[in-house]
Amino acid sequence: MGEFAQILRAWRDRVRPEDVGLAPGLNRRAPGLRREELALITGVSVDYIVRLEQGRAVNPSPQLLTSLTRALRLNDAERDHLFRVAGAAAPSSGLVPRQVTPSAQRMVDRFRNAPVAVAVHTAIYELVLWNPLWAVLFGDPSSQSRLERNVAWQHFAGSLPVTHTPEDDEAYSRDLVGHIRAASGRYPADPDIPRLIDRLVEASPDFARRWKAGTVGELRTSRKTLHTEQVGDVVVDCDTFSGGPGDQTIVVMTAAPGSEDEQKLDLLRVVGLQRLGS
Structure with missing residues (x-):
């Protein structure tokens, strides 16, 4: 052997x-x-x-x-x-890490049976791990390409079932561009970053304008309204934890305890798990 x-x-x-x-x-x-x-x-x-x-x-x-x-x-x-x-080249340390750390994996596993949507993203905000409720809310990422799983692409060039207040939308857009720029400075040898930026500049005048402005920053906590077919609108608080092991970001979406929004999330979780297990 x-x-x-x-x-x-x-x-x-x-x-x-x-x-x-x-x-x-x-x-x-x-x-x-x-x-x-x-x-x-x-x-x-x-x-x-x-x-x-x-x-x-x-x-x-x-x-x-x-x-x-x-x-x-x-x-x-x-x-x-x-x-x-196995006869393969190990992932280069000069590239954006995509391996999910054991601690991040455990966190996602712990929220499998709770009304909480949680996901792990790379330094350029590419989705690499998620729990079932996240898939119910945003569609199954396993059927999407790497570009389609990128949050910046979804926000500026795609269609997410999410809205913010005008103030939160401005802050989110600015911080998302800043997050990508900060990652480009940390991983100058990763070819995926300039390819992503070129695609975004071509597809979104809004991204192109913000990128030209030279914004650098990180995403922060925000409030979002999620639009669903099953239970209607759900208001959630979105907490972002950046700079963890593997330079990855964990995003956790929750609703106020005991609220109607939390009940909607729990219903979606149960329905979603039944659908995924069918």
């Missing part, structure tokens, strides 16, 4: 189902994830996981390695080792 197969099995055995938002279940012969569970989380077949662990499948794609990194809760050193023994 090769090194890749050996560590894949060892790291699968140390992850508990509850660590990844799964029910422990009964009659488990091992404390770790089953192959079926790892296959479900990473979006591949059980047979492929079996062949990887038996050393019969070679050259897994970087996309799958990234999924395995996330599912197995690997730290940076473990991730780099996984990539190397």
Whole structure:
């Protein structure tokens, strides 16, 4: 058995189902994830996981390695080792980090069964992880391209089901541009950043004007009105936590405790989970 197969099995055995938002279940012969569970989380077949662990499948794609990194809760050193023994180049430290840290993953998992929408974004505000309620509110990001999952693209060139007060909208637009500019300074070698900026400048005169103004900044807490087909408008407070591990931003949307808006979020959560499980 090769090194890749050996560590894949060892790291699968140390992850508990509850660590990844799964029910422990009964009659488990091992404390770790089953192959079926790892296959479900990473979006591949059980047979492929079996062949990887038996050393019969070679050259897994970087996309799958990234999924395995996330599912197995690997730290940076473990991730780099996984990539190397799989024969792939480890993610460059000069690029915007896209690996979700274990602490961010745990936070998202904890909010799986609460009326809270939570998501993790990269330094250029590309969505990389979300809980089910987020997907209900904004559409399933797994079906979107990386550009379509970028919040700046959604805000300036797409259509989000969100409105702000005029004052909050101005602040949000300004801070979002400032956030992208700050990231461009931290990651000057990442080719995705100038490509994103070029696309935004071409698609949005508003972004182009703000970018030319040289704004630098970070997103702050704001209040938003979310427009939904199922329960109508929902008013939420949007808290943004930047500068965490991996230079990623965690966004948490909540409603006032006991309010009608919180009840709407909880209803959407329940309906959404039923739909995702159907």
